[in-house]
Amino acid sequence: MEENLKRVLKTPEVLFIGINGVVGGGIFLLPGQIAKLAGPNALWAYLVAGIIAILIGLAFAEASSMFSQTGGAYVYAEAAMGRTVAFTVGWMGWLTYVAGWGALSNGLVSYLSSLFPAVAAYRNLVIIVVIALLCLLNTYGVRKGSGTVLFFSVVKLIPLFLLIIVGLIHSGGTHSLGFAGGSSNFGQAVLVLIFAYGGFEMATIPAGEMVNPRKTISTAVIGTLIGVTLFYMLIQLAATRLDPGIATAKAPLAAAGSFMFAGGLTVMTVGAVLSIIGTQSGVALSSPRQLYALSRDRLLPGVLGKVYDKYQTPVVAIWTTGILVMIFATTGTFTTLILLNVAARLYEYLAVCVSVVILRYKSKGAERPFKLPFGIAIPAVAAILCIWLLAQETPQQLLAALVALVIGLILYTITARTSNRGRRTSG
Template sequence: MEENLKKVLRTPEVLLIGVNGVVGGGIFLLPGTVAKLAGNYAIWAYLIAGIIAILIGLSFAEASSMYTKTGGAMVYTEAAMGKTVSFTVGWMSWLTYVAGWAALSNGFVSYLSSLFPSIAPLRTVIIIVVIGLLCILNTFGVKKGSGTIVFFSIAKLIPLLLLIIIGLMHVTGSSTTGVGAIGGHFGQAVLVLIFAYGGFEMAAIPTGEMVNPRKTVSVAVIGTLIGVTLFYMFIQVAASHLDPAIAVAKAPLAAAGKAMFVGGLTVMTIGAVLSIFGTKSGVALAAPRQLYALGRDGGLPRVISAIYPSQQTPVVAIWVTGILVMIAATTGTFNSLVLLNVAARVYEYLAVCVSVVVLRFTARDAERPFRLPFGIVLPVVAAVLCVWLLAQEGGKQLLAALLALVIGLILYTLTRLFQTREPAGDFDS
């Protein structure tokens, strides 16, 4: 079916969408964890994670060059492996949002507490109130204007650029973390960094609104990942120069900011809070619509796609998502939520890499303006690396992700069975 979306997005705009999607709250939260897991080799964890993300991004680029339909990974996997696999990708993508939103909520309170220590005992209340507020705002149709996006982009980039400049000039500090070694934790460091790289696939979703989608997506995805990898490496080095003990800091860049200049702690904390809140706002907008789409398309009960009449917002999906995020955020730790997010995200990445391989055989003659060299070698390598990433996961997170996948498949199966038994007249055309 031909989409009627206005084609207005060019390569620079899509590149900014990708960069803004990747550089979010994660980079304010992970440098300490990476330093703790990888020790003096933390910077190389960023490089390896970046290379893996680039290989996965190349698979996204080839897949996206074959289609102009909006939808991203779900479109590619449906074409390659059918509706059921496509549903699981959409379902796990929603789980990614839920776990990511919950993890960011924990990080949000950690940074606020670094500035106002007295609020630490109110962690649960703050988490519930902020999530509830975002759900209310989305229920009543608050729009994310371009001005808001620009504001949050500047708010997060300015303190990060200051950190890099001052940190690299801080030559008297140590670049080591003083904690950990490469050992068996290096792979886990690479794994958690996928959380910070997540979002590059956002550049592949609005293809129906791009002037030249087949060229634009490939340039935007690859350009985003190369640029962000270098940016992240500079941040880790700078933060380690400023505070060699970031591995034990709850708000790592705030701790580094304290060593920048008088007021640096406040600058970095405000930047982190605005960035994390901006990312949370984006997730609060996108996550319910992912769930809504699954209900609308018949993968889940149609009540999930119920609309608030006066505002035309997916009210059921908003509050189902929000309540689950509240539960996850108040019962899970930041690290466990990040790992659950990554497990769900890597499942989506793996499905896309496999889809590229499958489509090389099932859609051999299809037009591919962006075609990876060396046949299926690169998507196969990317798929193997996705499996390697999953092998770095803890048993609890893998089990939780598997359980979520099984629940999704059960709901999908029951929904499809129910639909086949309903009279044809009960369905919309």
């Protein structure tokens, strides 16, 4: 179907979309967890996760160079494996948003509690109020939602750069760059980091609005992941130099900030809160629209595609997503929600890698302005690494992700049968 979107996005703008999609609230929440899991090998966990993300990103880059329409992973999966598999990719992508938003909500309370300890007693109330406010904001217009995202996109980088500068010149701490033995949870550390690297695929979605999508996406995806890997390693190094005990901190960068200078804890806490809310704002804007799109394409019940006439916003999808996030955030822990997010995300990444392999055979003559060398080796290796990371998940998390997938398929089947019955009746 021909798209009528205006092609105005150039490479620097798409690169910013990618970086903004990756660098979010997650990096404020994970350094302590990574230090706990990987110990002295924390920096190397970032490097390994970055290399895996780059290989997956290369698969995205080739796939995206074959298409110019908006949709990202959903479009690639449909071309390679059909409508049903494409639905599961879209559905699990939405689950990624829901679980990630829930994890960020838990992290927000942790940072607020570091500055105002009394907040901890009202954890669930704070979570529900913030989620409800974001849903209201997006109910009353996409411009309000997108403006909020832009503001937080700029604000969140300031404390992180400040942490790096102060941490690297700090003389009171050290960090070994050598690989040390005895880190039995190194694989799980890499797994958890996929949460922090997730989002680079946002650069592939607005292809229908890019001046030269086939060239732009590949440059933006690879540039984003290389830059972010270096940035994250510097943050972990600086935080550990400032506070060698961040492995036990619930708000790790706030703890590191307390060693920066007088008022450093407040600076990092405020920065983290703004960044986490900013990331939540982006998720609140994007996630309901993914659910709405699945309903619009008749893959989910039509009620989820209902639009608020006055403001032309997907009101049912917004509040369905928001209420589920409230439930996830108030009943789940930060770690369990991150692992659920990563399981769903890896399903999407695996589908893209497999799609690239299939399309090499299914669409041999298709134009590929960005074609990976070594045949199918890179997407095949990326797919194997996705499976390896999934194997690091706990059985409980894999079961939870599987249950969510089955629920989606049940809704999909019911919708398909209802649509077919309606067509037969009208015919």
